[in-house]
Amino acid sequence: MKFLLLLVILTVCDASPQDLSGKMFTFPQQTNTARVQITTPTNEFNAVTVCHRSFTDLKRDHILFSLATPTNSNAFLIFWDETNKEIEPHIKDKKSEYGGQDYKPNMWHSVCTTWDSTSGLTQMWFDGQPTIRKFVSSGTSIRGSTIIILGQEQDSHGGGFDLKQSFVGMMSDVHMWDYVLSSCEIRKYMDELNFTPGNVVNWSALEYQITDRVLVENKQTTCY
Numbered sequence: 394m395k396f397l398l399l400l401v402i403l404t405v406c407d408a409s410p411q412d413l414s415g416k417m418f419t420f421p422q423q424t425n426t427a428r429v430q431i432t433t434p435t436n437e438f439n440a441v442t443v444c445h446r447s448f449t450d451l452k453r454d455h456i457l458f459s460l461a462t463p464t465n466s467n468a469f470l471i472f473w474d475e476t477n478k479e480i481e482p483h484i485k486d487k488k489s490e491y492g493g494q495d496y497k498p499n500m501w502h503s504v505c506t507t508w509d510s511t512s513g514l515t516q517m518w519f520d521g522q523p524t525i526r527k528f529v530s531s532g533t534s535i536r537g538s539t540i541i542i543l544g545q546e547q548d549s550h551g552g553g554f555d556l557k558q559s560f561v562g563m564m565s566d567v568h569m570w571d572y573v574l575s576s577c578e579i580r581k582y583m584d585e586l587n588f589t590p591g592n593v594v595n596w597s598a599l600e601y602q603i604t605d606r607v608l609v610e611n612k613q614t615t616c617y
């Protein structure tokens with residue numbers, strides 16, 4: 394038993410950072426288990442920027458990014474709502490809604506979402522275009538032990554997954570900052586130019602743990 398426990402601890406601690414530049418996570422089937430948990434030591438956020446690219450053909454609700462704390466399972470969440478055809482950033486369990494995006498299947502989409510606790514405003518960028526700045530939640534930071542998961546939506550801290558909200562497809566270039574990125578930096582990210590990598594989650598030095606069938610594969614975009 395003790396040995397088993399030690400093994401588990403070793404496996405968890407062995408997540409040395411990987412450079413995933415040019416790579417992607419492939420989520421090849423619909424389950425309520427397959428996921429990537431990203432490790433970060435940061436447990437308080439007065440502001441947030443999260444960027445990611447994703448590729449899917451799902452025609453139902455699905456999760457793009459799920460960050461939970463013990464008190465807020467939707468502490469910072471990016472969700473596609475199929476019924477209302479909108480991308481929904483949730484911050485501290487409060488939802489904002491962005492409709493009118495051309496979220497086509499079978500192509501890469503770049504999404505960046507910012508929020509800061511002073512103004513309480515959130516803004517999303519979709520394939521290079523900014524949305525309007527909306528009020529969602531102000532006054533208090535996102536605080537407490539942070540669990541970041543790709544592929545599944547957390548209804549509790551690190552669990553409560555729902556098959557019908559899971560992500561199937563590919564994800565890449567996931568970055569997170571504990572500040573609001575300037576619009577110039579966001580543009581650079583969107584255009585795949587050089588930008589400042591995330592200081593909370595850095596795709597070029599990613600500490601993560603895969604559960605069940607998720608693959609790390611090359612993201613091939615150019616033929617020579």
Ligand SMILES: *[C@@H]1O[C@H](CO)[C@@H](O)[C@H](O)[C@H]1NC(C)=O
Nearest residue numbers: 412589590591592595597598
């Ligand atoms: C991100 O990772 C790269 C590669 O390890 C490193 O050079 C860079 O300094 C990191 N950036 C941040 C902000 O941590």
